[in-house]
Amino acid sequence: HFFFRLIELSQPACNNVMLVGIFLLLSSVIFLGLDGESIPPAQFPIICNLRLWLLCLGFTLAFGAMFTKVWRVHR
Numbered sequence: 001h002f003f004f005r006l007i008e009l010s011q012p013a014c015n016n017v018m019l020v021g022i023f024l025l026l027s028s029v030i031f032l033g034l035d036g037e038s039i040p041p042a043q044f045p046i047i048c049n050l051r052l053w054l055l056c057l058g059f060t061l062a063f064g065a066m067f068t069k070v071w072r073v074h075r
């Protein structure tokens with residue numbers, strides 16, 4: 001009973017958004033490891049844009065959720 005109360009107080013919606021952001025950040029590491037030898041040169045601009053979007057969106061979601069949790073505790 002006490003454990004469920006702690007989960008409820010930790011703002012599960014923010015935790016879920018943070019997990020999605022962290023998943024996007026971790027998945028971008030796979031694309032950051034690709035180089036010109038492992039993918040065709042024609043697909044390199046697509047992979048490069050995908051890296052950028054995954055990093056930016058993942059960081060925004062993860063940091064935004066953490067900031068929201070801190071802001072709600074502060075208020």
